[in-house]
Amino acid sequence: MINYIYLYLLAPLHTGGTTQEGNLLGIARESHTNLPYIPSSTIRGKVRSTVTDKDTQYQLFGNDLKDGKQLEQGNIWIGDASLLWLPVPSLSHSVVWISCPMLLQRWQRLQGSNLTIPSEYSCNFANGKSALYLKDAIIKADKLQAWEKWEEFIPKSSATSSLNRLLILPDKHCATLIQMSLWRQVKIKLDEHKSVDGGFRYEEAIPPDTLMYLPWGITSQANGTAQKSSQDFNDLLAANEILQLGGQESLGRGFVQQWM
Numbered sequence: 001m002i003n004y005i006y007l008y009l010l011a012p013l014h015t016g017g018t019t020q021e022g023n024l025l026g027i028a029r030e031s032h033t034n035l036p037y038i039p040s041s042t043i044r045g046k047v048r049s050t051v052t053d054k055d056t057q058y059q060l061f062g063n064d065l066k067d068g069k070q071l072e073q074g075n076i077w078i079g080d081a082s083l084l085w086l087p088v089p090s091l092s093h094s095v096v097w098i099s100c101p102m103l104l105q106r107w108q109r110l111q112g113s114n115l116t117i118p119s120e121y122s123c124n125f126a127n128g129k130s131a132l133y134l135k136d137a138i139i140k141a142d143k144l145q146a147w148e149k150w151e152e153f154i155p156k157s158s159a160t161s162s163l164n165r166l167l168i169l170p171d172k173h174c175a176t177l178i179q180m181s182l183w184r185q186v187k188i189k190l191d192e193h194k195s196v197d198g199g200f201r202y203e204e205a206i207p208p209d210t211l212m213y214l215p216w217g218i219t220s221q222a223n224g225t226a227q228k229s230s231q232d233f234n235d236l237l238a239a240n241e242i243l244q245l246g247g248q249e250s251l252g253r254g255f256v257q258q259w260m
Contacts, residue, residue, distance in 0.1 A: 126145060
């Protein structure tokens with residue numbers, strides 16, 4: 001059985017990528033889509049660190065390499081976190097959350113549901129009169145299609161109440177707009193004379209107010225202890241509604257609100 005954890009980003013979130021191009025410090029990306037994601041190891045490590053009881057920690061997540069024993073897996077497996085809705089600034093509609101058929105189909109496939117995937121350019125604010133001005137994109141009013149059942153694609157939570165302007169874009173346009181809408185910060189190093197030492201450096205991050213999700217479940221290791229491990233993991237998450245993922249915690253980055 002596959003269960004789900006939803007993540008609503010309260011701050012920009014940076015998880016290091018495998019490459020660095022020029023002066024850009026990138027983030028982790030899926031190899032086949034180039035879309036941002038959060039590696040399962042990042043989430044697993046953070047959740048594991050919140051466990052204070054060693055027996056529960058060993059039961060859920062296995063042992064550490066530093067224990068000097070053969071590594072054993074725990075009773076819980078955790079998957080990568082994928083994008084579901086990402087906010088994009090709009091000159092005409094303040095903020096619009098975008099997604100695409102590919103992302104929605106992935107989410108639905110893991111859920112095992114049979115929701116009808118909306119067509120491209122479906123939105124819940126179409127009135128046939130107003131064009132949509134997004135960052136680096138203009139969508140004419142006659143292209144926007146009314147979307148009545150949009151609430152089926154928003155997980156119910158107090159955190160998602162602000163997601164009230166949704167737009168479905170074609171896969172390739174969505175990927176481009178996501179790339180253009182990533183949060184970027186310019187950093188410099190100053191010497192003792194307050195002069196710039198070296199060049200500028202740009203750091204990427206997934207923007208706040210992004211909605212993501214990840215699957216989790218019970219491994220085959222949990223012989224006879226699956227129910228207890230599942231309950232322990234649920235209790236662990238319930239006690240840690242706010243988590244900090246990725247780097248730059250001292251700068252307030254990576255805080256997320258999570259729920260089942």
